[in-house]
Amino acid sequence: MKRFAAFIKKLLFNERWKCNLCGKEIFSGYFCPECEKKINYNDKNICNRCGRKTAVPEEYCDSCKNIDFPADKVRSALCYDKTSSILIQNFKYNGKKYLAEIFSEFISNVYFKNFLSADFITFVPMSVKEKKNRGFNQSELLAIATAERIGLPVKDILLKTRETDRQAKLNREERLKNLRGAFKVTDKKEVSGKKVLLIDDVFTTGATSLTISGILKKAGADKVTVLTVASVPNIRENTQSDEQ
Ligand SMILES: [Zn+2]
Numbered sequence: 001m002k003r004f005a006a007f008i009k010k011l012l013f014n015e016r017w018k019c020n021l022c023g024k025e026i027f028s029g030y031f032c033p034e035c036e037k038k039i040n041y042n043d044k045n046i047c048n049r050c051g052r053k054t055a056v057p058e059e060y061c062d063s064c065k066n067i068d069f070p071a072d073k074v075r076s077a078l079c080y081d082k083t084s085s086i087l088i089q090n091f092k093y094n095g096k097k098y099l100a101e102i103f104s105e106f107i108s109n110v111y112f113k114n115f116l117s118a119d120f121i122t123f124v125p126m127s128v129k130e131k132k133n134r135g136f137n138q139s140e141l142l143a144i145a146t147a148e149r150i151g152l153p154v155k156d157i158l159l160k161t162r163e164t165d166r167q168a169k170l171n172r173e174e175r176l177k178n179l180r181g182a183f184k185v186t187d188k189k190e191v192s193g194k195k196v197l198l199i200d201d202v203f204t205t206g207a208t209s210l211t212i213s214g215i216l217k218k219a220g221a222d223k224v225t226v227l228t229v230a231s232v233p234n235i236r237e238n239t240q241s242d243e244q
């Protein structure tokens with residue numbers, strides 16, 4: 001794990017003097033001033049429960065007030081929009097794994113600003129076939145990079161036990177059905193009585209991270225907090241993003 005972290009840092013060092021969106025030369029930070037303006041940080045009005053951007057601060061927004069919500073809290077660093085989706089696509093599909101370093105900085109800022117606490121970090125697992133196809137699990141990379149910044153251990157305690165259909169074209173009910181029985185906790189002793197921080201890339205309908213939150217709670221977790229890079233705002237519903 002340490003060696004891998006050093007590896008992504010090295011990649012980051014080589015890439016960091018170019019804007020990560022437009023490629024223009026920069027002298028500090030991750031983006032040029034023009035692109036920085038396009039980054040939509042999710043730090044204004046949000047739903048207190050699911051963390052989505054809302055028009056005014058809300059305890060429960062329309063998208064989470066009538067659903068089963070086993071996580072204690074969900075927070076996301078960015079609003080899912082054109083800019084963040086480009087970054088996330090580059091991270092997942094275009095070989096820019098070093099973006100995990102930038103995302104983990106955003107995620108750990110949210111962790112500290114919200115005074116969150118946890119005993120350990122875990123991540124949304126992939127099936128063996130999915131991981132083989134992509135070559136890596138993006139949530140695992142995010143978890144490793146975030147753990148370094150927060151100073152918590154990463155525990156690999158979840159298993160995806162079967163293949164599921166791609167979620168992008170499915171609505172929330174179809175996604176939940178698709179995921180039923182697909183995940184399990186491998187070591188309940190590690191989870192029992194613990195505060196768990198679950199990391200994922202995007203919170204779209206929430207089907208994946210909430211299904212896993214429910215499984216962690218059933219395994220005895222005291223608290224489950226979900227942190228993601230981006231979430232789809234409740235102002236503009238969009239279930240077409242590429243949540244796994
Ligand atoms: Zn730029």
Ligand SMILES: [Zn+2]
Binds near residue numbers: 047061
């Ligand atoms: Zn909500």
